[in-house]
Amino acid sequence: MVGTVPPVTTVPSPRRPLDPDDRRRHWYENELGWRTVPGEPLRLVTGLRFDVLDVPVEAGVAALWRLGPGSPVAVRGDRMRLLVAAGSAEELPGLLDWLEWGALAPALDLVALGEGGHMEAPPVPGTGPVKAPPLAGAGPAKGHPGPSIPVGRPGPVQGAAVWLRPPEPGCEVEASLPTLSAVGGAGDAPDLVRLVDTVATQCHRVRLRRSCAQPLAFS
Template sequence: MVGSVSTVPLPVPLPRRPLDPADRVRHWYENELGWATAPGAPVRLVVGRRFDVLDLPLEAGRAVLRRLGPESVVAVQGDRMRLPVAAGSAEELPGLLQWLEWGALDLDLVALGAGTLMDAPSPPGAGRPGGGRRGPRGAAVWLRPPVPGREVEASLPALSALGGGGGAPDLVRLVSTAATECHRLRLRRACPPPSVLP
């Protein structure tokens, strides 16, 4: 048959699936903020590249929060507050605590730096699967989220010699305040107020 055309059916593409909520979260961090995420689920942020994190008890963190500027980035997960600070700050924490004369106490104040991961809070305005507006119990949430388009790292607390600037609080002052509040919390837990007899 001259001139006949073969009629092999073309494959029909499968319908597109909507983005998984984890994919939306990952996209926001990687494309909007430029922050690295670790593969897999749940979405976790790679700490130590663009920022480090001071991790302290939420109760102590509330007092610290009152001393931070309104542009400070703050996350909470369970009973812990996470304060992003300039990359490299985790390496400075032990020396700073020693210099501030807090080195001998167990303050429950730790720094997460290179080689660590942090659960990624849902981006602002994103639904939180499984838990309504607040998300599942213990899920990471932003109290003060980073703002895409603004250089987040420039506003993170840093040692004065390492950068920071603008309205960023000084890392030494932040660590001093955090250590003081962690110690106060430790004392309150160790020595509860005496009960008043009727």
């Protein structure tokens, strides 16, 4: 009598754990629905879900109170990235003219990233060794304690982008971003016009302060 052959059980190969960059890309694309740029370093596409105002940290801190509590903000070295509504970068030149900043716009050190642009993707909040540098006046965000030491003190890792106010999965980020449609709106709706006016004013002050700090040149 020929014995029956037991069925062959196939054991699936263990999955290779995602490396930190893969986990970060997965978080942005699957948890937040933000598009990333292929390749490394990991970068976020601007102009689709959001645009970015890239300003000196000193100017950005002074403007944080113009943002809604859920509006994400990133810091990289001495630069701050304020996330604003998609399309804001295209509106910025005309908005600066309307606010009578047009003549000084080239010297304001105010950069807008919109369609076709990208920004470095900070590590997923709470997973990396790098934390946002404390910034005086940044104020508390929802679920994130406010910083407490003077502006200008170097962050833990110079040149590395980190979230000062990170986006929250499951929340509609666009609803918290400053937009032109909120002008004259009720309540605490984020207002791009007032944000840009505040940022431009602070950028101008930073420029004047830096000019005064430059040593005089004698011939």
